[in-house]
Amino acid sequence: MSSAPLFEFITAIAGEAVSSAFEDAPLVDVHTHVYLPRYADALRARKDAPRIASLDIGGRTEERLLILDGEPAAGRPVGPQYWDREEKLKFMRRHNIDVSIVSLANPWLDFLSPDEAIRLANDLNVDMDAYCAGSPIADGLPSLRTLYGFGVLPLAPQVPVSAIVDAVRTLKNLPNVRGVIMGTRGVGAGLDDNTLEPLWEAIQASGLVVFIHPHYGVDSTAFGPRDNGHVLPLALGFPFETTIAASRLILAGVLDRYPDLKLLLAHSGGALPALSSRLASCVAHDPIVSTRLKHDARFYLGKLYYDAVAYGPDELSLAAAVVGRAHKYSESGGSYDAEKASRQLLFGTDHPFFPPLEETQRWRSVDENLAAIQEAQGLGVTAKDEVRGRNALRLFDLIS
Amino acid sequence: MSSAPLFEFITAIAGEAVSSAFEDAPLVDVHTHVYLPRYADALRARKDAPRIASLDIGGRTEERLLILDGEPAAGRPVGPQYWDREEKLKFMRRHNIDVSIVSLANPWLDFLSPDEAIRLANDLNVDMDAYCAGSPIADGLPSLRTLYGFGVLPLAPQVPVSAIVDAVRTLKNLPNVRGVIMGTRGVGAGLDDNTLEPLWEAIQASGLVVFIHPHYGVDSTAFGPRDNGHVLPLALGFPFETTIAASRLILAGVLDRYPDLKLLLAHSGGALPALSSRLASCVAHDPIVSTRLKHDARFYLGKLYYDAVAYGPDELSLAAAVVGRAHKYSESGGSYDAEKASRQLLFGTDHPFFPPLEETQRWRSVDENLAAIQEAQGLGVTAKDEVRGRNALRLFDLIS
Structure with missing residues (x-):
């Protein structure tokens, strides 16, 4: 793959022996949270x-x-695991994670008044930049720090979209902030709200990665009265919310109008890969939407990025497959693209959530996600290395 | 596979030349509805x-x-496509479907009073038996009719479970009724309601197949105000409902207590296969449920049957994979079982829903589901034939 020489070049000019962590490939965590x-x-x-x-x-x-x-x-x-940088670094060292792209955890700012949301977003972005700027240099990649961050936007009801667009622009002044994380409600009416068009335009122009992450799940009465702890809202509600948000973006034509948006979906896109052919069939069979989009709905899954927080190899293979097949569903036709299939998956841990129930050296949830990459079908050895780290370094503009 | 000789034996003793429809394999539709x-x-x-x-x-x-x-x-x-038997047979002939296992379409009976639900369930089951009994002999399988049916149970709020169990028992007198279709609400509190224990016991004892089918989806406010026709409730809400229902059954231990239940999930299990490793991880990380079940949550996916109404080959491959891998997650360990992987998938059409928007000879939705089987990874030629028909003939006790 074309990135391998580039990566070797960067590590070569760094003039250092490649550390053991980098002998195979860097490990980069794109799904890791902090409560600043x-x-x-x-x-x-x-x-x-x-x-x-x-x-x-x-x-x-x-x-x-x-x-x-x-x-x-x-x-x-x-x-402290929720806010202390030293705890984040300890977790990273324990799991040989070289670089983390840290994001504020849900629910971000949508419970605030417009003025509070605008002020707090600004302050938190400055905090996030400082949180990253004070992190050590990455082992084996001396041009990089250990921590980079996603910023937040003042996405709360009644916030004027111009203020949100301004917030996007000020992120350019924060060198360690490489994207934005957001929930699915926008300014109250969801991400397919026409009001948000200038925001998508500004984000596309900025080149920032948008990490779309759930918070609300779905109406909890669906989970029934039995006490199943957090299992159903987390295991099902969260991915359902992401699936709905991404589907609404597709159906609203946002990906037709802003084809260069870099949208990263939490939890491997939730149920979107598994339901994408059904979605495409429902679109094709519904007179209200059948002629609205430029391409078959499955085409747009190839426009998206997916963290590799799927917990299982077969689930992750499906995310790769829907990216790889996307061009078969373009208006002009195309074929399966095995290289593309792996390029849009990125390792993540969901730290500090899913801690082990008993004290252990390594976290089971991390090992499940690493094993999923290792055992995924249809990804070659090089592709697996890309998923573990290089895809993220490229997407977040940390290597060219 | 062991069934192939059995099937050949049955067609051989029938003493007829195998018709062209059967040259390769029978085509059996397990997901096809009627409004009697x-x-x-x-x-x-x-x-x-x-x-x-x-x-x-x-x-x-x-x-x-x-x-x-x-x-x-x-x-x-x-x-007429919704109620007329001749229309069903015409659709079957047009798509070379040899046998259909017809079910009443949603929402079944849960809007009725208890007395009405009990009476109407009984009458509809007699109607369904007669609807099937009057159907022609299947081409190429002269021991079989063209149509068999799922019955309905008086599942409505306030219906005593004893009356529902009685309804299960009376189904034995209806030779063409081979299962029951049900929604996800039970008698109002879902299928994981402890009240329903005697029902699962009776159904397990009866050997009837239970077709679990969605109706309500999830709270529609999640789909937002934009007019996307029926797309989001159908493409996402329906499979979400099935996923939640199956997960609740697993978490309630129903599949531990009734391991011989034959539960068939609509739409290839919805999002359950794609979210099953996440479900297992959430269970393992939650102190409320982590020790409740005998096996890792993924084991139970191997207990379930899935229609092949997935619309895409990669989606269907995932359903096969989660069945094939199930024994790796049993308490006692095990290995991937490629034969099992295909045995629990069964062709379906969802007729009379998803009609083509324009008049065509064949329905696009049917061809999508046939192509998904044809192109699925990890299924051999014989396995694909089994998915198209023989799995269903065995599951519904139409061949031994």
Whole structure:
């Protein structure tokens, strides 16, 4: 693949022996979260979800994160792993992760007033840049730091889109911020809201990667009254939300109008790959939408990037397949592209979520995602290395 | 595979030349619906959804099916294809379908009072048996008719489970009824409701196949205000509902307690295959459920049957893979089982839904599902024949 010489060139001019972590390939985590201290304080100041509350848990005072009202099991325990950079670096060293592209965790800013959202987005982006700027140089890639970040935008109800576009532009002044993370609600009516057209235009022009990440899931009554902990909202609700958001973007023609947008979907696109042929068939059979898009709906899956947070090799193979086949579904026809198939998948961990239930050296959730890449069908050895790191270095403009 | 000789034996003793339709393999449709005339009349008598209404559409009176309140585009046009057996047979001949296992279409009976639901279920099952009994002998398989059916159960709020169990038992007197179709709400609290334990026990004892089919989708506010026709509820909401229902059954331990249940999931299991490793990881990381089940959550996907209504080969391959790998996730360990992988997939069409927008000889939706089987990775030639028909003949006890 064309990137391999480039990468070798960069490590060669760095004038250092390639460290053991880089003997095969860099490991880059594109799905790893932080509650920046300023954001954690904002959550501590709140009386309603989302908030961080000090609760009495079995006689001990513990901080708990309550993301949604009526959260099961009194929320989840939070501590330094959620905000302390040293904890992030320790986790990375333990798992041989060379570079992380860190993002604020959900629910970002949509519970704030417009003025608060605009101010806090600005402050958090400056914080994120500083959080990354203070990180060590990456082992084996001395032109790079260990940490880069996604910024946030003031996406909250009533925020004028011009203010959001301004926020995109100011991100250019923050050298360690390489993208933006966002939920699926936009300014209240979803990401397919016509109001957001200038935002997509500005983001496309900026070259920033957009990480689309779920928060709300779907209406929880669907999960029934049985106590299944967080399993159903997390395992199903989260990916359903991402699937709906991406499908709405496709159906609104956003990917026809802004074909150079770099949209990264959380959790390997959720259920979008598995339902994409059904989606295409439903589009083709519905008189309301059948002639709206330039291409078969499956074409647009080749425009998207997918983290490799799928937990299983067969699931990840499907994400690769839907990217590889996308050009077969372009208006002008095309063929399966095996190289493209792997180029749009990027390793991730979802740290600090999914910690092991018992103390262990390595996290099971990380090893599941690494094993998924290792065992995925249809990806060659080089392609697997790309998924583990080089795809991310290229996408975030960290190597040319 | 062991079934091939059996099948050849049956066609041989039939003493007839195998017809052209059977030269390769029978084609059996397990996902094909009918609104039996008695049921259509019940829907015509209603003032609220679900109902069949006579509407003025552009100056012409048309019957429209309104499944949910606030249905987009004034519901869908309905006509003889929805209730007339001759139309079903014509569709089958046109697509070389040899045998169909017909089911009542959603929403079945859950809008009825308990007494009405019990009475109508009984009458509809007798109707279904007669609908099938009057069908021609299958070409090339003279021991079989063209049509067999799924029955319905009086699954509606407040119906005593004993009455539902009685309904299961009476199905034994209807020789052409080979299973039951049901939605996901049970008697109001979902299929993981403890109240339903005697029902699962009775169904397991009966050997009847349970076809789990969506109707409600998920809360439609998630799909936003843009008019996308029926696309999002059908393409995403339907499979999400099935995925949630199957996951809730797994988490409730129903498949641990009733391991011989034959559950057939609509639309290739929806998003369940694609989210199954995430589901397993969420279970393993959640203290509320991590020790509840006998096996890793992925094991249970090998207990399920999937129609091959996936519209794409990569999607269908994933359904095969999750069945094939299931034993790797049993408590006692195991290995990938390529033969099992294909055995639990069964061709379907979803007729009379997804009619082509323009008059054509063959339906695009049928050809998409046939092509998905033909092009699926990891299935050999024999396995593809099994998916097209023999798996169904075995599952529904039509060949031994």
